Amino acid sequence: xxxxxxxxxxxxxxxxxxxxxxxxxxxxxxxxxxxxxxxxxxxxxxxxxxxxxxxxxxxxxxxxxxxxxxxxxxxxxxxxxxxxxxxxxxxxxxxxxxxxxxxxxxxxxxxxxxxxxxxxxxxxxxxxxxxxxxxxxxxxxxxxxxxxxxxxxxxxxxxxxxxxxxxxxxxxxxxxxxxxxxxxxxxxxxxxxxxxxxxxxxxxxxxxxxxxxxxxxxxxxxxxxxxxxxxxxxxxxxxxxxxxxxxxxxxxxxxxxxxxxxxxxxxxxxxxxxxxxxxxxxxxxxxxxxxxxxxx
Amino acid sequence: xxxxxxxxxxxxxxxxxxxxxxxxxxxxxxxxxxxxxxxxxxxxxxxxxxxxxxxxxxxxxxxxxxxxxxxxxxxxxxxxxxxxxxxxxxxxxxxxxxxxxxxxxxxxxxxxxxxxxxxxxxxxxxxxxxxxxxxxxxxxxxxxxxxxxxxxxxxxxxxxxxxxxxxxxxxxxxxxxxxxxxxxxxxxxxxxxxxxxxxxxxxxxxxxxxxxxxxxxxxxxxxxxxxxxxxxxxxxxxxxxxxxxxxxxxxxxxxxxxxxxxxxxxxxxxxxxxxxxxxxxxxxxxxxxxxxxxxxxxxxxxxxxxxxxxxxxxxxxxxxxxxxxxxxxxxxxxxxxxxxxxxxxxxxxxxxxxxxxxxxxxxxxxxxxxxxxxxxxxxxxxxxxxxxxxxxxxxxxxxxxxxxxxxxxxxxxxxxxxxxxxxxxxxxxxxxxxxxxxxxxxxxxxxxxxxxxxxxxxxxx
Numbered sequence: 001x002x003x004x005x006x007x008x009x010x011x012x013x014x015x016x017x018x019x020x021x022x023x024x025x026x027x028x029x030x031x032x033x034x035x036x037x038x039x040x041x042x043x044x045x046x047x048x049x050x051x052x053x054x055x056x057x058x059x060x061x062x063x064x065x066x067x068x069x070x071x072x073x074x075x076x077x078x079x080x081x082x083x084x085x086x087x088x089x090x091x092x093x094x095x096x097x098x099x100x101x102x103x104x105x106x107x108x109x110x111x112x113x114x115x116x117x118x119x120x121x122x123x124x125x126x127x128x129x130x131x132x133x134x135x136x137x138x139x140x141x142x143x144x145x146x147x148x149x150x151x152x153x154x155x156x157x158x159x160x161x162x163x164x165x166x167x168x169x170x171x172x173x174x175x176x177x178x179x180x181x182x183x184x185x186x187x188x189x190x191x192x193x194x195x196x197x198x199x200x201x202x203x204x205x206x207x208x209x210x211x212x213x214x215x216x217x218x219x220x221x222x223x224x225x226x227x228x229x230x231x232x233x234x235x236x237x238x239x240x241x242x243x244x245x246x247x248x249x250x251x252x253x254x255x256x257x258x259x260x261x262x263x264x265x266x267x268x269x270x271x272x273x274x275x276x277x278x279x280x281x282x283x284x285x286x287x288x289x290x291x292x293x294x295x296x
Numbered sequence: 297x298x299x300x301x302x303x304x305x306x307x308x309x310x311x312x313x314x315x316x317x318x319x320x321x322x323x324x325x326x327x328x329x330x331x332x333x334x335x336x337x338x339x340x341x342x343x344x345x346x347x348x349x350x351x352x353x354x355x356x357x358x359x360x361x362x363x364x365x366x367x368x369x370x371x372x373x374x375x376x377x378x379x380x381x382x383x384x385x386x387x388x389x390x391x392x393x394x395x396x397x398x399x400x401x402x403x404x405x406x407x408x409x410x411x412x413x414x415x416x417x418x419x420x421x422x423x424x425x426x427x428x429x430x431x432x433x434x435x436x437x438x439x440x441x442x443x444x445x446x447x448x449x450x451x452x453x454x455x456x457x458x459x460x461x462x463x464x465x466x467x468x469x470x471x472x473x474x475x476x477x478x479x480x481x482x483x484x485x486x487x488x489x490x491x492x493x494x495x496x497x498x499x500x501x502x503x504x505x506x507x508x509x510x511x512x513x514x515x516x517x518x519x520x521x522x523x524x525x526x527x528x529x530x531x532x533x534x535x536x537x538x539x540x541x542x543x544x545x546x547x548x549x550x551x552x553x554x555x556x557x558x559x560x561x562x563x564x565x566x567x568x569x570x571x572x573x574x575x576x577x578x579x580x581x582x583x584x585x586x587x588x589x590x591x592x593x594x595x596x597x598x599x600x601x602x603x604x605x606x607x608x609x610x611x612x613x614x615x616x617x618x619x620x621x622x623x624x625x626x627x628x629x630x631x632x633x634x635x636x637x638x639x640x641x642x643x644x645x646x647x648x649x650x651x652x653x654x655x656x657x658x659x660x661x662x663x664x665x666x667x668x669x670x671x672x673x674x675x676x677x678x679x680x681x682x683x684x685x686x687x688x689x690x691x692x693x694x695x696x697x698x699x700x701x702x703x704x705x706x707x708x709x710x711x712x713x714x715x716x717x718x719x720x721x722x723x724x725x726x727x728x729x730x731x732x733x734x735x736x737x738x739x740x741x742x743x744x745x746x747x748x749x750x751x752x753x754x755x756x757x
Contacts, residue, residue, distance in 0.1 A: 023511045037467055043569045044467070044561070069569050084467035086505035224561070224570075227465050227507055228691050229475075229533040230553035236544060241537065246693065260544055263644035267546045271571030 002036075002085035005058055007078050010148035013065045014116065015074045016050065022057040024049075024087045030123040031093030031218070031250055034059065035226045037084040038076065043069040046223045046245075048120035049088065059087075062119035062148075068279035089226045090249045093216075095193070096127045104128070107190040109135040110182075110213075111157075112175040112204055114196020115142070118149050120218060121195050126156045134158035136182075136189075140175045144168035175200065176207045189213050194253060198262050205253035215253035219244045221261060222268065235261050300403030303332040305410050310624040314595055317479045317564055320621055321385070324407075326366070329414040333362035335399060336406050343396035344408060349741030350448070352376040354393055354408055361411055370419035373412060374426040378451035378495055379444060379740065381420060381487045382473060384413025386585075387737045388615045420490050425497050426451075432499070433457035435754060438523040439500075440508045440694065443471020444736045445529030445727030447495050448743030449716075449750075454498035456751055461523075463506040468560060471531055472736070475560040476552070478589050480596070481618075484559070509693035514701070518722060524757070525722045525750045528709060529743055532688040532728035538581070542638030543684075547573065547646035551582070551590040551685035558593050575599045575681030579649050581635055582685030583607065585735075588618040590683045591627045601627050602677060606634040606654050606667040632656070632667065636674065638682055648678045688733045698723070708732055715749025716742060724750055 006018035024034055028049055035044045051060035065071040073082070095104050109128070113121040118139050128135055140163035141147050147162065147169060154160045162170030163178045171178050175194070183189070192215040194204040201217040208215040224230040226245045233244040238255035242248065306322040307313075313320050324332060336358040344354045352373055360369035373380045389395070389409040397405030435458055439450045442464040450460045468474045469492045473482060482488060496502060508514060508530070517523045535550035537543050554572070557563045561570035578594040580587050583605035591601045603622070605612060608631050612619055623629070632654045639648040653673035656665040695703045702710045702719035709718060709725040716724035726742025728734055 023506060027511060041562075041568045072569075084505050086465070086467070086507060086511070088510055089507065224553060224556050225466065225475075227533065227693065229535070230556050231535045231537070231550040232553045234537075234544065241544070246691075260644070264544065264546060266644075267573070268571040271573070 001081040001083060003081045004076055004078055005056075007076075010062065012145045014062065014146065014148055015065070016060060016062050018053075018058040018060050019082060019085055020057055021059050021085045021087075024059050024085065025052050025054055025057045028052050028059060028088035029092035030096040030127045031120070032088035032090050033120075033226075033249060034061065034085060034087030035089060035223070036061070036073070036082050038069075038073045039083050042072070042083070044084075044224060044226070045069055045073065046089075046220070046226055048116075048218075048220075049123060050119035051123055051126070059085075062116065064116050071279060086226070090245060091247070093124050093193075093250055095191070095216075096124050101131060105133055108188055109133070109191045109193065110179065110189040111135060111137045112179060112192060112194040112196070112200075113137065113139040114175055114194070114200035115140075115146065117194075117196030117200075117218075118153065121193070122149055122153060122156070124193065125153065129156040136187075137161070138163060138175045138178045138182075140164065140171075140178070142166065174203075176203050179204070179207065179211075183211055191216065192253075193217075198258055198265065201253060201256075202258035202262070205256070205258070209254050216250050217253035217256060218249045219251060219256065219261065220249065221264060235264075299335050299399070302335065302404045302407045303328050305407070310621075310626070313480065314625040317596055319483050320480050323417060324410055324414045326364075326418075329361050329411055330364060332407050333358045333411055336362070337398055339398055343398060344393040344406075347392040347394075347396040349392070349737050350376045350744050352412070357415060358406065358408070358411055361415060366415060366418045367422070367424050369415040370424055371427065373415055376744075377740065378426075378448045379473075379491045379736075380412050381416035381491055382444070382482060383737055383740070384409050384411075384416055385482050385487070386477060386615075388735060390616050392737070420487075426494055427455075428498050429455050429457045431457060432459055435459065436461070436521075436523045437750060437754075438463060438517045438521070438526045439529060440514075440526065441465075441471055441529040441531055441727075441729075442469035442492070442502055443473065443529060443531050443727065443739065445531075445729075445739035445743035445746075446471065446527065447492065448740040449527045449529060449726070449747045450500045451495045451498055452744055452747035453750060454495070454500045456747075458751075458754075459499070461501045461503055463508055463512075464502060464504045465507045465530075466560065467504055469502050469504065475556045476586065476589070478555065478559055478593050479564075480592065481589065507693065509697040514694065514698040514723060524754055525724065527716065527743070527746050527750060528694055528718075528723065528725040528729055529727045529739065530691060530694055530729045531739075532733045533691045534689050535684065536686040536688060537684055538635065538686060540635060540637055542640045542646070545638055545640040545646050546644050547575070547680055548638060548682045548684065549573070551580070551586045551683050552688065554590050554683050555586070555593065558597075564593075564597060572597065573681060575679070577679040578602070578681040578683060579604055579635075579677060579679045580683045580685055581605075582687075583612040583614060584685065584687070585614045585618055587685035588614045588622050588627075590685050592622055592625060594681070594683065595625055595627060599681070602630050602679070603627055604630045604633050604635060604649075604651060604677075606632065607664065608632050608656060611656075611664055630677075634667065634669070635682075639676065646680055646682055648676050649682055650674055650676050688728070690729045690732065694729075706732060711746075712749070713742075714745060715752065716746025717749055717753070722753070724753075
């Protein structure tokens, strides 16, 4: 069992949990993820690592409650435990590897975090700061109530630019518009790292292609095992099929086929919708539509 | 004629079982088992044993069943096999022990598999456990993977007194027995969990949720965690795809994904959260046991199912019993046919599959006649799901993170067949990680050989 040692609500529907997981805390690096399963009937849910403490043997995860599985998991409290917690999975970020440090130091880096993407961006920026590299961070969300970790990010980044789509906080606009504004003012970046919803990463990649800024994105497709076994997370990158769980999650944003990836993400929409409804409203869905298999 | 025909085994009616996940075969009861056992000629030079990869003393345990000494029969099997209730259900007996049975020359061979299953099931139902080692020798061995190879290797080493820890990447022990083979062929709680518990009863520890190569490396296990030897039985996990157009469409799954959702994550049960796609018309590509498992699972989830296989009936690599069961249940076999393209609708979902007919040419290097396309024979099958069951290859996660561990061209770990030794001292390997996708029993044979190899290696140290 993996105890929940701290739980906090960060924003509307967004929660943070510190999980005691000695093996993961010992080995994980920025860019990697974990898979958690709360109990016997729960799903295996891939989650990004937001922080880690090697001494306390804890890993910080940030979760948005978007379905029955995440809602049930976030209903747990400090003192409860997750039945399963495995990782670190995937490859660490190339920018946060000791062996690449000299190269990375030469680069001007901008991070663009969209929505929950702030969580996986944070440990990368923190790692770079600890290794003497200052980076800019654009962090955006739809609206003020969904923002989190602004102070934490300011403590580790050179400049933090906060944006909201509706203008309720910071720059009125999205990450792309903020990046264009910054480059328009004469800021120069050698690398952009964009992490957030696929649609946001797609538009950032389109923009940076135009601006000729090499771009890394972190893909979050549907997964089951997270070790390369099921192939559910396959993506087309530069015409080749890649598995996000073992080949990624980070890829060259200019090579990812986002349209296909976004279609694949909808694969279980019907089933997930049903599960969420059942969780929120109880046993009200009795099938009969003939579409979803609920009556079988 | 007397003794020519085996005692028939009771099974669930095909029409009934096609709608549930209960076990297909009920197995023998005591009377049936004793009667079938009495067909054994108790050959002096038993051919059946030569066909068994773990060399079970088959005539001996069958004689014990014949005499009604069921516990002794189980202990006799347990001397050689850690998973008899599994092997009795999933081994390809027709090409192993039963294939060599003298009875088979003029009639039906003795139902060795069903008798093995009977002894193991009887022992479980009567609370009989395998015999534990008298004392620990205090020496630690790590086993990677809790599938057939790992469980066998761990069990054998524990019987020799070693302190064995199995590291399992998933949240459940059993490897392919848990995620791959469906409930209706191999019940999970009743059989797999019980056999895993038997291995644990020998003193083996199982640490789940550890991905070797990520959570910890083989070198770290040897240097930091006090293990004197490591056995790699991590299986062949990476699914193959065909590389044809449309393969990334929604509704195209690897058999691994489809089966893992259903078996490991229990998506077929309402109370479990993991979703599975309920296709109306499903095409499974491939002809092995995994293809049969995927097809019969899709059928039970309510679909019309076609198996598309590029060779003919004779060449189907699946166990004969699985093909027979699949046909009885109403799976449609489209043989000597091969997909050329998956057809996709504007929303990105599968709407059909284009198939070309094949004929058999000259035998290839595997000895099987290779299929050749018949020009102009293409046609389309309308379907909403395609399940690719084309075999798997080993995961490079361990080989790429272990210093000095050699692999071959197919990414398989190079290991001695005789004792499992790899290019790295103290590191042994066996099962699908070495051979590529094969069978449960061959993996068990390799786990057994490696346990012996590890014992010899550590005894000499």
